[in-house]
Amino acid sequence: MDKRTHAGTLTEEHINQDVLLNGWVQKRRDLGGLIFIDLRDRSGVVQVVFNPAISAEALAIAESVRSEYVVKIKGKVVRRDDATVNEAMSTGHIEVLAEELIILNKAKNPPFMIQDVTDVSEDLRLKYRYLDLRRRTLQETFKLRHQTVQAIRNFLNDEGFLEMETPILTKSTPEGARDYLVPSRVHPGEFYALPQSPQLFKQLIMMSGFEKYYQIARCFRDEDLRADRQPEFTQIDIETSFMTSNEIMEMTENMMKQVMKEVKGIDISLPLPRLTYDEAMKRYGSDKPDTRFAMELVHVSDIVENSSFKVFQGAIANGGTVCLLNVKHQAASFSRKDIDKLTDFVKVYGAKGLAWLKLENGELKGPIAKFLTDDEKAGLIRRTDAADGDLLLFCADQTSVVYDSLGALRLKLGKELNLIDESQFHFLWVTDWPLLEYDEDEDRYVAAHHPFTMPREEDLDKLSTDPASVHAIAYDLVLNGYELGGGSLRNYKRDQQDKMFEVLGFTKENAEEQFGFLLDALEYGAPPHGGIAFGLDRIIMLLAGRSNLRDTILFPKTASASDLLTDAPSEVSLNQLDELAIQLQEKYEEKREL
């Protein structure tokens, strides 16, 4: 009996069997001359009993045992007394009667208890990440992460994809987010960059004739961090040759179906719904709509364009829009003061205010009612399908402000009014994205996705004349209001790509210097190609039902990009810098000397 048994797997089937357990002491209780230990290993927890009648020696050692001690226990599985059965534990009908106890390693009193729910500060938990990770909830999250990744791989392997590794030490191409740089010792004065994504390499893999590539790829962005951003993150990176955008979407939704089935046991039905970007904005005020609840934006410009309410009139006259949300059955619950608070909320999104009406006894009432004709009121009721007790919240402004404001308000109300069934997983595609967006700071168009995205063929003519109106062959997969990932077909002809760089304001020399190798490769038999990339960390967050991206990353960094466990980044020796031919800027040099 030298083979180890796992604590959490023991059941009544094992009664009378000898077992050897290794694990951690979850807690110890002394009771009536006996000692009880909850022994925890990766598989779960089992109760171990030390009884002087079985082994006085083991009992004596057990007395010295504390929480988080690492122990080895030999014993026998026995049935618990009916009175002590614990239905909440999978091992709750049995316990292990200990015959031998060896302390493998002691533990100091941990700075916080290892338990599912904790109110300890995140900073302390990150500093002692190895203790935090012992908690059941995090153990489960990383098992789920493992399962998810294997399910994805199994699917892609079966589809004939090759898993391939692209470099981490690459060339800096400043278009896009900020690069992390790595000084070169062999080439003083020169730098590698850590990849923001394997975009260029995955395209080169297509030009290398591999046709189907994937990678679970680490990516790096030196951006200012938000709650859901990390300096390094993991991307499921996929690229194919000779496939249409429809084929790529179908293939990846089959992948998601398999993941949901294997990991969550949930059947999602295919094909997934698709919305164009324009439609998503129009209906949900969002490019990643949460479709677990309705309350879509209602467009009423045509109804109120001649109303005497100046705000409506003015917005429409200026080329803007009037939309509303019909908040069903909530007229009575929202006081004027409550609505004022919603007004403050939408102001963050640029709206100047919220107008409102309530339907009571078949009549629209509220401050703006007096500005509306009976026809207009009837039109609104028809269009919104409003019923008594409904609250209508209007926003009138530039179209983008209306969408942003009501889109955000819709989400806020959806959550606060419990309109969302949290057990649901609503996937959908958002397609036909704008190719470009205007960057006010740089006073030029920048790529909405990246500069290699292919425009829709029917929009090619407008690339020079009306760039803002050009749509891309690009698609994002959205789940419950989060963007899981996105992709596109890529420009595979040199002249297409040259044209794109021109629109982005690159000189020929500039494009050549940064992306010459890719432009060259387009001229040596580049196949039509396209792909998609998913944010793995976020997928795990949603599948695990967590709200903090850091809970899905084994050793995450804080919002200021620090690893509190290892204390990275940190100072290094001047000797190391010297070898790399770099030095600190003077003020930091001085600071260091203090």
Next chain:
Amino acid sequence: MDKRTHAGTLTEEHINQDVLLNGWVQKRRDLGGLIFIDLRDRSGVVQVVFNPAISAEALAIAESVRSEYVVKIKGKVVRRDDATVNEAMSTGHIEVLAEELIILNKAKNPPFMIQDVTDVSEDLRLKYRYLDLRRRTLQETFKLRHQTVQAIRNFLNDEGFLEMETPILTKSTPEGARDYLVPSRVHPGEFYALPQSPQLFKQLIMMSGFEKYYQIARCFRDEDLRADRQPEFTQIDIETSFMTSNEIMEMTENMMKQVMKEVKGIDISLPLPRLTYDEAMKRYGSDKPDTRFAMELVHVSDIVENSSFKVFQGAIANGGTVCLLNVKHQAASFSRKDIDKLTDFVKVYGAKGLAWLKLENGELKGPIAKFLTDDEKAGLIRRTDAADGDLLLFCADQTSVVYDSLGALRLKLGKELNLIDESQFHFLWVTDWPLLEYDEDEDRYVAAHHPFTMPREEDLDKLSTDPASVHAIAYDLVLNGYELGGGSLRNYKRDQQDKMFEVLGFTKENAEEQFGFLLDALEYGAPPHGGIAFGLDRIIMLLAGRSNLRDTILFPKTASASDLLTDAPSEVSLNQLDELAIQLQEKYEEKREL
């Protein structure tokens, strides 16, 4: 018929079927009014025929087609005339009669032909890596790499391992090889380091209670490069809790067995042979012996210690050794001049010379024969089991010089005399490695593997008194003379690890500053743990039967750590450096301005 067929999969079974092909033009031949194209895709090559009787239009387009054009072809599979059957091709019994041809993308004349064997310079091939990768041999290598990685994953998943990701942006710990550094924008004056291996994190994962971890991990070492080194490389990284070194070795040899079976169709028999480090050195003069051939070192110090040959006498008197190789049946093939060349060869390894004897008609002949008594000669013949026609090559020196010299000479002769069956895969374990080695430059002991390796229990007493004699619970897996990987049990108690740092010359403060987080973790319930790591790139090199590590890495760097394709590393904008609070050293700043 819109579904794509793959060129290389077509056989006589498909005759009369309509097919749609996508791929590259391997070559075009015009013959008797017909055009023949070899069409290549990932799956292989098929011959396509353009016949004016089938489609004059397709034939006309085919006339404009050149090598590496990307095309789409519709046609019908037909049987070839007996006269044109090509048995060398899997598709050699059929061809595709083209009905339609679309040029998807043109190609300039490539700088080299896409063919299996090439004599083009490696630099040119690396610059146009996407063309080089289209060659069948490299396509096959990366398929094999994919298969190998999946076989490893499948095995480890079945064994209950969790695949987990450790950070790339970590803390610099200068013990060991040189770190690549990454300046931090958020923390000016501080740096991340790229990991040389996930060693510390994998140990922390054990302290986090996950028990079985693996990762196909990218590692980075800023070392001076040799033919078989790359700045970034991939490691199969494995760590377990509660397992003995024997259990870890058994588990990983089962893994290798499965890989060999799935990838190469070869059955290797287990358990694999094991040699201690001392035994390997003694018998093969190498810590990674190639056991595909014998010709072991023969130890003869005891036989010749009293001989009148001063070189033997002196070496032994100075505590050294006399060993020889018996080169069977080669006495006649090696002239005095040939042996002089071997002497030059061993001088590189520190030997002062090679003595030699030949056995002819039952008698040992050669320059040193006169110094040996008949008893000594008889002793040598018995010990070496020499027969007429054998050549004995002696080395007498410090033991390490004798081992290095004869170890290298053994390999050289093994290759040159064709003693090695290249179709064989000989695995073996080398165990019980020295824990420490003396670093002359630093005038201190350094860790032979890394500072976390556990000493053998029976050697613990010698850690302070005789560090050089302490052996570790460490094991390397060797294949055909290459180290595939190695591992060890780790120190899991704080006092063990403190002691090790002390022997390595660390002050308490120093150890705390660099490794404090690990030392702390050892005090909060660290389980006994150990693991192993394999160099994936080298495994692929050996399984693919290649000799250049760069052929196993998709986008490799040169010996000067450059990527010739993307031109990394490269200069970056001063603005980028400024944001990172660093500057170039003055001389490079000046160089830049020129």
